[in-house]
Amino acid sequence: MNTLSTYTLPSEPSSRFKAGSIGEKNQQKVLEAALTVFSRKGFSGARIDEIAKAAGMSKTNMLYYFKTKKELYQFVIVRVLRRWLGSLGDLHSQDQPIDVITEYITNKMQLSQQYPEASRLIAMEIMAGAPVIGNFLQTELHTWVKQKGHVFLQWQREGLMAQIEPAHVFFMIWALTQTYADFESQISAVVKPNDYDSEIYPPATHYAIEVLVRGLNLKSRL
Template sequence: MDSPTDAPRSKKPSRIQTRNRKRILEAALDVFSVEGYRGATLDQIAQAAGLSKPNILYYFDGKEAIHVTLLNRTMETWLEPLRRLDPEGEPLDELLRYIRRKMEMSHAFPRESRLFANEILQGAPRMRPHLEDGLKPLVDEKAALIARWVADGRLAPVEPRHLIMSIWATTQHYADFEAQIAVLMPEGNVREEALTHVETMFRKLLTPASG
């Protein structure tokens, strides 16, 4: 087990420091996604990481600092596909590509999705500034883009913000309610079936009426 040293932290972390920080964040993600913020403890995170509690506190100031780091990382990853909506692209193709990417992320990052959902259910006490300063301007920008596509007749009439939230709700359901899905759909290729269903549903919603 590695122990912290008395030397001041360098600007560039060592390989051991980088490894231990990643190890802590991975362990904390497991703990937070199951226990939530209130139920999680530093002792649980230390045990999951295979490090001592003082070692954890060498890298992070406390439980909240670890939680906020994970939330910020999740937000950056989660919002990247929305940022990529191309104003010059074909609207339906752009939105379906976004939906497919969100479905892929729900499959690849279920712990991150549950971490974020737990934070929002608690009233976003640690993420509200990020929601106001980072998420809202991005959603405003993309909602205006979708509204322009609708006004130009390139998409069927939809309310842009409700469309975005519907995409989030539908795609992230497969991460947040993974245990329920396993009971209700124990057989078949749920991932591919879900992708086909969700894509077909939004394609029908967004395709302009011919003529």
């Protein structure tokens, strides 16, 4: 099968430390701490010494791994975006639309469940006007949506998918799947689950698939 979508994911900044080394482990600690702090306070509100404290190291030691707050922020953002874009995988016009969209929704819901702070970080960045990733949105993401959308348009020509502009299909999927991470406090207040992950995500995934598969009028290829 010929792949119609050839977009290459943005490269994640490479680590200068050997896998499994103390340096690599400390770098991961910094990244995890940074994700937590950035997701709560955004880029402008986060402080280097606060991130260092969350990582369990001194500010001087932390700056050995990442020289500036912006470098650290960009590294975290790229990792999140790679997970999100990679969750769709390769698309082929010969694929079953229902299977592709069902798997994509499931993957995006799993990412929201496993990395809720990452989802909130992206939401905060975009609501602030995307000061750091604006160029990515206008170039790489624009290209990704356009190229992946070629397959959607082919499905629409074959009568396998509703005539909806591909970009809006992505907006709907992103909005529905990410809301369970971004608005966890609101959902928890309304539903009052004893355990958010086990009580909210399984049925929410099922509902999201039901709504979107029906709304997009997806049909199986014979």
